[in-house]
Amino acid sequence: MNSTVLEIKNVKKGFKGNEVLNDVNITVKQGSIYALLGANGAGKSTLLKIVTGLLNSDGGMVTIHDINVADNPMAVQRLFSFSSQNTTVDGVLTGYENLHLIAKLRHEHNPKKVAESLLDKFDLTEAKDKAASTYSGGMRRRLDLAMSLVGNPEFIFLDEPTTGLDPKSRQDLWDTIKEMKSQGKTIFLTTQYLEEADYLADQIGFLREGKIVASGTPDEMKRIAGSDKLLLVFYRNQDADKALKLLESYSPVKKEDCEISIDLTDEITTSLNVLNALITENIELKTFKMITPTLDDVFITLTKGRK
Numbered sequence: 001m002n003s004t005v006l007e008i009k010n011v012k013k014g015f016k017g018n019e020v021l022n023d024v025n026i027t028v029k030q031g032s033i034y035a036l037l038g039a040n041g042a043g044k045s046t047l048l049k050i051v052t053g054l055l056n057s058d059g060g061m062v063t064i065h066d067i068n069v070a071d072n073p074m075a076v077q078r079l080f081s082f083s084s085q086n087t088t089v090d091g092v093l094t095g096y097e098n099l100h101l102i103a104k105l106r107h108e109h110n111p112k113k114v115a116e117s118l119l120d121k122f123d124l125t126e127a128k129d130k131a132a133s134t135y136s137g138g139m140r141r142r143l144d145l146a147m148s149l150v151g152n153p154e155f156i157f158l159d160e161p162t163t164g165l166d167p168k169s170r171q172d173l174w175d176t177i178k179e180m181k182s183q184g185k186t187i188f189l190t191t192q193y194l195e196e197a198d199y200l201a202d203q204i205g206f207l208r209e210g211k212i213v214a215s216g217t218p219d220e221m222k223r224i225a226g227s228d229k230l231l232l233v234f235y236r237n238q239d240a241d242k243a244l245k246l247l248e249s250y251s252p253v254k255k256e257d258c259e260i261s262i263d264l265t266d267e268i269t270t271s272l273n274v275l276n277a278l279i280t281e282n283i284e285l286k287t288f289k290m291i292t293p294t295l296d297d298v299f300i301t302l303t304k305g306r307k
């Protein structure tokens with residue numbers, strides 16, 4: 001465990017002089033979830049295609065289990081499954097037929113059993129004889145994921161797995177992805193949703209303007225946007241101004257009328273001291289709350305001052 005499964009080194013790619021990836025470096029450990037986060041058009045799908053051997057890079061190297069993908073795409077493709085944004089589900093076939101077909105193509109000994117057990121696992125047994133074209137978006141995504149698990153791959157690539165899903169279907173899919181990880185699988189997913197990366201990933205990489213501009217665990221990434229803060233909200237602006245003077249030693253920042261924010265290095269002690277000082281001076285507070293940076297704050301911090 002914890003050995004490196006995927007290594008992306010200095011990968012470059014451009015289309016007709018338009019540079020999309022510029023020296024991308026990523027390492028993924030076995031049994032972990034890596035989320036590649038980036039806005040529309042950041043180059044996530046392009047990188048995924050290079051990593052899975054579907055597209056040649058202009059430079060750099062990708063290895064999966066120490067096998068060079070560009071040199072041995074066929075050997076490497078046996079080691080993983082890839083669920084792309086354009087699902088491989090055939091709408092004319094039923095859910096069962098889709099799975100059965102893939103199981104046969106992948107030379108499973110008992111394709112019927114494989115199809116039935118995956119239908120059960122992905123909660124699709126009831127709908128198994130209906131044409132996949134009649135499935136909801138969430139069901140199609142689940143069927144697509146089920147199809148990617150035929151052959152029990154250890155390593156799974158998911159390109160924006162929850163784009164377009166409603167909140168319930170998204171949560172269901174998140175649970176499925178977490179369960180796949182608990183079974184020891186390694187997952188590399190792309191997403192535009194900060195919340196998704198935060199919920200699922202062990203490691204996150206922010207792809208922007210062709211580079212990984214920040215990477216780390218969700219908590220490490222949130223630290224990029226600064227420490228936790230205590231937000232004090234007053235009824236009257238003059239009270240906020242009084243508090244600003246009183247709490248000078250904590251370097252308070254006036255956010256808007258009636259609101260002050262204080263950086264917390266030691267959450268409990270600082271918060272208690274601040275609240276006590278306000279009570280002692282009879283400065284009336286409307287409310288207060290602790291604010292922990294979200295990945296959205298990180299995104300904003302990292303993109304500040306850029307076009």
Ligand SMILES: Nc1ncnc2c1ncn2[C@@H]1O[C@H](COP(=O)(O)OP(=O)(O)OP(=O)(O)O)[C@@H](O)[C@H]1O
Pocket residue numbers: 015020038039040041042043044045046047192
């Ligand atoms: N085959 C191609 N020919 C020319 N340009 C391309 C090609 N494929 C991708 N691009 C361009 O490369 C850039 C990155 O595209 P890519 O699909 O990798 O982004 P993405 O981060 O996956 O975006 P999205 O979240 O919208 O799927 C875009 O500007 C896109 O237009």
